[in-house]
């Protein structure tokens with residue numbers, strides 16, 4: 001697998017791992033953030049909803065309490081049959097009716113159970129006495145229950161079957177100076193409009209409800225859950241708040257919160273919160289106790305509606321885009337800073353391995369790879385330079401060896417191989433130009449005796465001297481050489497027969513004269529042969545050798561010249 005594939009694979013794996021880890025972290029964090037945010041919102045919402053309810057009820061409760069304290073009403077309640085007191089009381093009631101928001105009131109007397117009522121339409125003007133409360137009647141049980149409990153103030157959601165209305169009733173006990181309960185007064189608020197104004201205000205994702213001290217649902221957007229006439233129901237038959245939850249743990253949790261708040265009822269504005277499931281959706285429940293009315297306010301926040309996780313998806317998109325850009329940038333950097341220079345370097349190494357030192361331009365980023373490429377380039381230059389120098393030296397040496405291979409080491413003349421080449425060239429030239437050339441074959445007479453008498457070294461000296469005299473006796477463009485032993489050959493070119501004879505004689509005379517001067521006189525026998533253009537190498541050598549043989553045979557120390565096809569052959573001394 002290539003480095004590029006590996007690096008990209010590694011990068012992709014890291015990115016996948018980072019993405020999964022980030023996704024999990026995002027899920028955790030976003031849920032945590034939403035929960036923290038939700039708890040704060042729940043607290044604010046609970047306080048806001050509570051304040052809204054209390055604000056709308058406070059005035060009505062105050063007026064109701066004021067009405068309960070009205071001396072005209074209290075006095076009449078103690079003497080319900082007194083017509084004058086009754087008239088005054090009814091006037092008083094009507095003046096309160098004008099003040100109540102609902103423009104309605106009720107007054108119920110303990111003494112005779114008479115129930116008085118008038119509404120906004122002043123429908124019962126002059127006939128405010130509506131009916132007599134009956135302890136045996138379930139619909140009237142609320143009155144007797146409240147009297148029995150002696151609770152001075154009570155809110156009660158109850159349909160009044162006599163009057164045909166369902167209202168949120170504000171019930172306040174009326175006591176005389178001794179504190180004896182003499183009646184009950186209050187007003188009612190239209191439940192539907194109250195629910196609409198205060199409870200079901202149409203904020204999506206927010207559900208508000210109010211439950212009484214026992215947890216019975218009093219105000220809720222779904223009337224079916226409202227525990228009407230809660231006061232008269234025995235425990236266990238009430239529509240308590242836990243009905244809203246399916247999960248037993250949620251039921252326990254919400255009831256637990258109510259208990260906790262009851263214990264901390266003195267701490268105003270304290271809010272308890274926790275997660276519950278309503279209709280299969282996760283909600284955050286915020287609960288506060290409202291001491292002024294003895295109820296609990298519960299706010300349920302549907303976090304998925306208020307702050308869906310999809311709101312945070314742009315974050316995910318930004319993260320993914322950043323990841324993608326990172327991958328691309330990473331790829332480009334790796335490509336340009338590492339992979340491309342390495343691939344270039346690899347190609348360069350391949351070229352050098354194949355013996356070429358002409359490198360293409362290498363990428364040299366300012367990092368270890370760039371430095372490596374730079375070192376490699378310099379190393380290649382040095383290697384190329386050394387190789388060239390080495391090749392030059394080898395060529396020079398080879399040439400030298402070639403030259404030496406053609407040179408006789410003792411005399412410095414051409415050896416037999418060198419003479420063969422010269423002869424070859426001359427034969428070809430003669431064939432090309434149709435001209436002849438000369439060859440002289442020379443042998444020192446009785447050289448063996450010289451060696452024997454004077455020693456081999458002296459023999460060598462004589463060989464060297466003969467070579468010198470030979471060189472001196474020929475023209476600059478002739479080729480003298482040592483054929484072997486005491487035999488020498490001279491190739492004369494260009495040449496004619498006369499020149500051949502004259503040079504042969506000159507050499508013959510020169511050796512004799514010069515050697516005499518050295519004190520060791522030697523003579524040579526010379527065979528000469530003038531070659532024709534069509535002579536072959538064998539023919540030339542055979543004829544020259546034959547001429548020399550004749551010179552030897554004729555008594556040595558003489559020159560014999562032959563020519564191709566020439567009948568003339570003679571010995572000269």
Ligand SMILES: Nc1nc2c(ncn2[C@@H]2O[C@H](COP(=O)(O)OP(=O)(O)OP(=O)(O)O)[C@@H](O)[C@H]2O)c(=O)[nH]1
Pocket residue numbers: 443444445446447448449451455456457458459460463484485486552556
């Ligand atoms: N000193 C020396 N002697 C050599 C060398 N090469 C050959 N010789 C000797 O040269 C002699 C050649 O003898 P031959 O050509 O046979 O005979 P020769 O004595 O010259 O008699 P002719 O040629 O018949 O006159 C031999 O004794 C060889 O040993 C050499 O390089 N140095």
